[in-house]
Amino acid sequence: MNKQTNKLEAVEVIKDRSNFLRGTIASELINPITGSITADDTQLTKFHGIYQQDDRDLRKERARQKLEPLYSFMIRARVPGGVMTTDQWLAVDQMADTFANGSIRLTTRQAFQFHGVIKTRLKSTVAAINEQLMDTLAACGDVNRNVMCTANPELSAVHQQVYEDAARISAHLTPQTRAYHEIWLDGQQVTNNQPKDAEPIYGQTYLPRKFKTAVVIPPDNDVDVLAHDLGFVAIVRDQKLLGYNITVGGGMGTTHGDADTFPLLAQTLGFCRPEQILEVAEHIVMIQRDHGDRTNRKHARFKYTVDDHGLPWLRDQLTTRMGWSLEPPEQAEFTHNGDRYGWRQNADGSWHHTLYVASGRVQDDQRQTLKTALREIAGSHKGTFRLTANQNLIIADVPEDQKDHIDDLLKTHQLTENISLTRSLSMACVAFPTCALAMAEAERYLPELIDHIDDLQLKHGIASRGIVTRMTGCPNGCARPFMAELGFVGKAPGRYNLYLGGNPQGTRLNQMYRENIDEKEILKQLDELFRAYANDAQVEEAFGDFVIRAGYVKAVEHGRQVHLQVV
Template identity: 40%
Template sequence: MSDTGKLSPVETIKDNSNFLAGDLTPEMTDGNDFFGKSSEVLLKFHGTYQQDDRDERGGVTEDGKKKKSFIFMVRTRIPGGKLTSQQLLEELDLCDQLGNTTLRITTRQALQLHGILKSNLKETIKRINDCQLSTLAACGDVNRNVMCCPAPYAKNIYRETQALADQIALHFAPRTKAYHETWLTDTSTGEKIAAGGAAGQADDGFDVEPIYGKHYMPRKFKMAIGFDFDNCVDLYANDLGLMAITDGDKIVGYNVLVGGGFGVTPSAKKTFPAVAKKLCFATPENVVAVVEAVFKVQRDFGNREDRKVARLKYVVANWGIEKFKAKVDEYYGSVLPEPHPTDVHGFNDHMGWDEQGDGNWFYGLNVENGRIKDTAEMQLKTAIREILTTYNPGVRLTSHQSILFTDIKPADRAGLEAILKKYGVKLTEEVSAVRRWSMACVAWPTCGLSITESERALPGMIDQLEVELAKLGLSSEKFTVRMTGCPNGCARPYNSDIGLVGRARGQYSMFLGGRLLGDRLNYLYKDYVPAEEVVSTLVPVFTYFKQSRQNGETLGDFCHRVGQADLAAFAEKFTAAAAT
């Protein structure tokens, strides 16, 4: 807690909430289509955001304010992105029956329903729990969805990391009874109406939170588990990353990375994006205890006065990694060893066909920006439904918003592809490299933080980029393009090869020089780039890259090497020459 007592308003709401219960239950039936301000904060801990459809606003209220069209986003927490066909089918049913007919895979291997009305909120969360999933702690000042490499290879190192993701998710789950009492109890009788995926997290006798305490975390806390040879979960972008160090099919331990995070407020110079720093080495036997020590240091020393600087990255930056490690050692109870010298050196998005090693196959299907929907041109949602009901595969969600169908028999491979083709869905092998490695946040019209478009804008830009890259002979180049509608960085734009961040309505900050490995920040190349000029601004960059790259150099590494000034100078000459 704060030494000065000057807590942020959110801290006061948590303090008065009776462990996240607040007034959620009475407000559920108060006749309004929205919740009050305190409840709006608490809803996030329960896995839902109150939003308003900015495309549907109309008229004005009596006090002259624009009328809002209130809707809710409901996020399902899915550790490691692992779920069953039946669970995904239920989410698809929910999006059709209670949502806006679309389902979205997030950049953290979770699922989001959009367009849920307040009157349907309780039924939505109940049904998610009925299929043994949960929304608890999908949002809010808690440990968020634990990411993990989703590859279903029949090897111990993959089974062990996925089991660790489940263990950490359960260990750091809130114990409050408010979740069950609010969403899974019949308010007229008090009778519990669902056990759900949160069973054991709210009914195990805790009247207080043994790890969180009364005030939970100062801000959200994000964890991921990956490998040095495959950083598919963007370890360096998390508050805490666990990089598994392997010897053959054995995990010998984990490099613990701390202090990653991408939220930025441009008007507040004290805020900044950060990639994580190496902290220590943890054995498989003590890794959860080490994670808990880091977690508790952030709980006790994270800023609770100013939410703009409340993430772990600011504690690490203000203290320095040496002081931070000393405090973690203190909380852990002994001095932890230095990190292993290895670092990330590979990235696999697990798309296309691959053998699992047990006689079966999995197929990685690229889902552009994670949006599962049917259109006149492509019935993706219908295709996925048919695959799930025909083959009953396992399902894994990736950190690039795509989906893996697992446990496919060799004889069924052609049939799965035939279903996709029948509904106009491009096979991953038919998707361009630039589209495959792109992703965008939701942004307009539902996210209240977004300044401009993202998910609805990026596909059109990719269409144009495909043409320009083909002209330059760069169609097969592998680089990341990530777009967000605001500087909060939900699609992780600040460590990508090309980052596009909403700056004003229809304008973006353009960042260059990150890379696929995710262990380096990019830099601001140009600010306030109009949407219609994004591609033309990139053409000189690609041209310079084609002319002057070193052997084997990636786009991000090239931009990092030459720097902003050199790139800008070349672009100026290129544009002038093109105009003559």
């Protein structure tokens, strides 16, 4: 039974009283007494793409010294479809050094983040991002966030058309409040003589929770479209875009120990033509606005609205609002949900190179100088960069005569080393030290764990079989661990829940196999699993398929089954 009451969540009251996301943010930015902002404004700055954080590694020591936590802010910028010019990248590279901690974080939603921005630099950082024709508005908060799209550039004319549709959806669902320009860009403040702000799609209190949209072109499922609240699956016949299958009700986040929270995969609602996508997107968002749960944030995502009411109810709601009905869905099949590394040629004869970026962290370190390499490539290459949904980067639109030059730069900066297939399929969230929700390490620990996994795969002769592996520091699921063949979800420092049974197509949830185990037990379990996989797997059988066939976990039919450990 879902825990619902008639009392609104506190965040709903904050939004209602915020004057369309203004709150007291402007005055808090100039408050010299503290490096933080108030709790209410912390909720509102999320809509502006900003999260308040502190360094959890230093909390105890600063408390001992009777100092406030070392506050800083994460700023996330929207990049619809992940497409950036190289000039924009050069500007972002400079911003990271000027305003943040020097690194750039590529997210699992084709956006980028700065970490370590102090309060006095917030306004100048947001302004600098906007000067590059990008923004941070709606990168976070209870609105539709960055719209994702299959990242492969110019593989066909259809890919470009689909990307443009994703950008149209993003623009259409962007909040209309003038607060963003007032606070961050010195826009003119609203006076009593001016029309009040209005949000025709969102209303005064916006959505009950965040809302995520993705657009994908089969057979690639590089955006994990079924993990999203709303998906548009391109239907292509004879190299022409017929339209989109609409998927609804996906989402990853859960809460440990709360059986009423669970991940869900999206279901297919119907089919629409390309010219109908904005109307469909708008009305689905408005259905969630009107019917999503505002009394329990743990039950407020669109996935629960769909699960509670059912597809027929949603279809009727949508038909009534639009005045026309979706068509029956078309046949679509996914075969792959990772990135395809190295060089590939585009339809126009140009090339693109997909580069592995460990956990999306762009920085220079003792092993390789990734940040410098990308700066040098962007300085000589006038094409585009593409951020992928798997935290990687594509150097796109490369003329034939520039390939050798880029290859030379990649070799110079040690970016051509071979990595294991499993590492190439891995993702992790940020977790410690800055994420307030983290219960365990993720980004800082996963590379070390992958080293051990690689060793085990070599030991059992299965190094040629890549296993989709994802880790998060908490069950909110930012790296989509509940769809992985091998998923790790933080339970406490050094301890994780182990999940098995997702598939390489991104069309199946996994199931808990072991709960609250440390590294020693993780490696013991994987050693046994890999031995069985090596000995008993069928030809070309994926690891996620094998563990289900062999009975280690069950094939999940509904998200409620994900946390039911098989004994």
